[in-house]
Amino acid sequence: MGGPLLSRRDFLALGSAAALLPGVAFAAAPTGTKLHGLSAFGDLKYPADFKQFDYVNADAPKGGTFIFSPPNWVFNQSPLTFNTLNTFVAKGDAPPRMEMCFDTLMASALDEPDALYGLVAEGVTISDDRNTFEFSLRSEARFHDGTPLTAEDVAHSFQLYKQDGHPDLLLPLSQMIEAVAVDAHTFRLSFSGKQSPRTILNVAGFPIASKAYFEANPFTSVGMKAPLGSGPYRVGRIVAGQTIEYDRVEDYWARDLPVNRGLYNFDRIRIEFYRDRQAGFEAFKKGNVLFRQEFTARVWVTGYDFPALKEGKVVKREFPAERRPSMQATAINQRRERFRDPRVRRAMALCFDFEWTKRNIFYNSYERSQSCFERSDYRAEGKPSPEELALLEPLRGKIPDEAFGEAIIQPVSDGSGRDRKLLGAAAKLLAEAGWKRNGQFVQNAKGEPLTVELLVDDDDWIRIHSPWTENMKAIGIDASIRVVDSAQYTARQVDFDFDLISMALSFTATPSRDDIENLFHSRAATLPGSRNFPGTADPAIDALVEAAGKAQSRQELTIALRALDRVLRARLDWIPNWYLPNHRAAFWDMFGYKEPKPDFGFPVEAMWWFDKDKATAIGKA
Template identity: 35%
Template sequence: MAGVALFLSIQNAQAESVHGIAMYGDPALPPDFVSLPYANPDAPKGGRVVFGNTGGFDSLNPFVQKGTDPWQLRFWSYESLMGRSWDEPFSLYGLLAESVETPEDRSWVEFTLREEARFSDGSPVTVDDVIWSYETLGTKGHLRYRGLWSQIDRIEQTGPRSVRITFSEEDRELAMIAGLRPILNKAQWEGKDFANAPLQEIPIGTGPYVVTDYEPSRFVTLKRNPDYWGKDVPFRRGTMNFDELRIEFYGDETVLFEAFKAGELTAVREFNAEKWETQYDFPAVRRGDVVKTEIPHGKPSGMTGFVMNTRQPPFDDWRVREALLFAFNFEYINDTITGSAQSRITSFFSGSDLAMQPGPADSKVRSLLEPYAEHLLPGALDGYELPQGDGSARNRKNLRVAADLLAEAGWSVTDGVLRNADGDPFEFSILIRQGDTDMQTVIEIYARALERLGIKVTTEKVDNAQYAGRVAELDFAMTPFRRELSLSPGNEQRLYWGSEGAATPGTRNLMGMASPAADAMIDAILAAESREDFVAATRALDRVLTTGRYVIPIWSFDVGRIAHAKQLKYPERLPIYGDGPQYMPDVWWYED
């Protein structure tokens, strides 16, 4: 007993109650920080901002698998125990929690709630709410919340306002992830079915904004809670400054853009560089009533492109995937769509220090990958680059390479149609959302190239709800794909690329990859105790992902482009993550 007591005293001595934690080292901001460095603590409150979404919605609960909800809700109306600074790779500061405590090995984490923390209905946030939220989201919530629950050994109240979470496995990031789970009101859901609640049952949150009006698939209005509990919390100071946020829904991007030009919307994000240069010269811009703002960032490119579903043939053959990469005439397509103004994504972490380096793997990366050499595809160890076309419309050289790869995979042309040994034609469809005009143009150019190889491609256009359902059920052959990646990749990589659950409906592993090498590299990322080991493991993972030929990459988004009413202002200091769902409108304000 004395030995156990001594051990526990040592463990507790290693932990210290602090205002924030970082993945490596200490957070940058001191305990007495006034506000986030990219927020204006003196920003005025007021104003109304109208945004536009395409498609519609049939749910206002962003925490369940069922239905389609406006994606902005979980950022505006709900909060977690800790909040993330977007000016650091991965640091968290107290939000609902006033302090956090965790030992050196991060085998557990303990949060102490702020006494003043309140839900929007005025009821206090309790430890009981916290425990219920973790369990409910972990067992009945959206798939993105369930992984953490399986890694929790126990969660228990340790004081009037304190809760401790003990983990069942070694993973330094779990203490960080635990701090980012949304906290919901337990009392609201007593006797109700959380996972299948009707549209009108909107979860009660602690965030600054509450839904005050809505019409399904038409609009949602949120207003700032005048009694919001956290307005003086340092993490919140200078943020959430608008009185009203409204989301209008449109059939497609073209209609949405016309609405913005007509003054019906206050701000839009533009992802096409050529359109930014050529179509934003309408009268309101020339008068100065609409301002074009560019927000640079230092985060990885992530991956944008067309993902292939390897659960079904012929995409289960890497040679076929490689052939489709060679047939994709990026240089010509990029010139057509963006005027060659946007560079190509070269790997999943390109544009950052975490990206795979050119040529053969260095010794540290190689030592991580070599035990899994039998599972790696060509180029993972010796070096790999995406196919590069000559810029012409025909792209003959690359199409010849594609034809050779397809022949090697058992496909041959008969009467102009590419067929396998059984005589089955090579044909597939690309699933897209209605109104996705840029992707439709890309597909049309791509389809013409594939037709020259004897491949027939069709496009399936569906509305947002159908699209979400089809993708969740893994009912697609190829579809547009976007996966944003951070400077601190961690457990979310298992959701994106991990073997476990790759065939489960609702998975975020859309390509269906099941790679022992990728699983091991993710484990190495999570086990890294130094920056050097972390970078090597991430570069190794990048090699596995890129050489897997799962996605046909398109252009990167190395700068955020926001067109907005001149009354919208933002601080001069920009975060390293640049623009994102928690930058605008979070730290912007309205000023006449």
């Protein structure tokens, strides 16, 4: 259920934790020499004179229209509606893929876990202290109005983001001390020395905005005027809240660069917004939407029997998921005092019967998530290693004792939907935490009932969460589900105005401190629009986040994230939900694509192309 929010590199950077790889740390990258690419660990796959990425079809034809409802999004974007075209700030709901309208200093390779290659920047030079990065910009870079994209635009963008940007942009720049244009084609970015060694891999993928545009228009304003862009697409036709079209820029200045060759093939990308999942599915069945990733197990199993599929006009298949850590969980908002006792959080978690849900609602298609870094080597297993203990022992007494034992696993129910043993244990935990029965519900010493409201923005969540709330009621919790529209959901999420809220998120392949800080660090707990939904503000967690950020090798990073995972699972700020090992996709058979898909990304709208012969064969030319 639900599409994942992307972590910050860019939407192309859909990758995951690979197994431990040999190679040198980022700190060993040469200094004082212009580099054509950057990576966190190990050597770059592609040499300076590479022509294209291996996973693209450089001869892919241009043309056609790709119509879909995005399965993932970044920043302040929403898949349900939109009321602004400013995607750089926390306020408002922007449409997904606005980032395709903006170029970046460097672009990700989807067949490497963390590599970046030059886009606007033809190269980057690292200072001897590794705190300053000087980017040499291409003189041919242009905005869509034909004006040059210069170092002034880059510097101004970074300055705006650090001051007023969306938390995904703001937090990674917290240690930025200088963003300056040395000259028209040289941009210098300097950090304090307290940043993660891998921060540069995040910020080099930030969108570049026009200085002239935002000097004439307030950066923090939200409206339906599209900021001036420079990327492969520009905003075309829009119907506010319903439809947006991105038109391919015919004279896009960077279309022949190696990082772009074979990409961005559709003349038009149209996003249709449906607040109701079933309405979106019906539009797909009619051919009004051409590509769909299915997040409802019931529909995947029982709904794909319509005429177009039976006639072979629609393809239904699964693609391998990215090799990247993912997290799908329900946050318990500890800004509210009644949720601060871990016994209360554990009692609530015991009421969720995943085994019953998997069989009766998910058609056995999902697996139970246990970790904040699921499907990766960063997931803690068994007892802590000596290397993990070296990080955990200084925190003893400040973190749950359970973090020093076997990694916490959510208990397996009997699958009945009302496991008496688990519900009994949950009721006991509430009593130990001072919540006593008084009639139907429990109360604290002040006579206040224990109320819990799950905030959702889709009716399908009612079907999934109703058994959970009924179990909570059975042990005396006054639990309910509140369905709100997308705009209200976003506003309440930004302001942390909820009891429980669920989130699906994918990390970058090599998470930096910036990636995890937004979710777990105390710095994000009070920052509106951050992903720290539980309000986690714990110096011990901060210390582990910092340790991960300072890792100089993939092995060090893995150790630090496993230690962090142990503590997060013991705290239970997030109740783990479930995960799917593959992409469930269906599409009208009118597209070309290269197989196998790259290990670290699945941006169909960027990689696929319109196949006129296939379209003609199914009557969609």
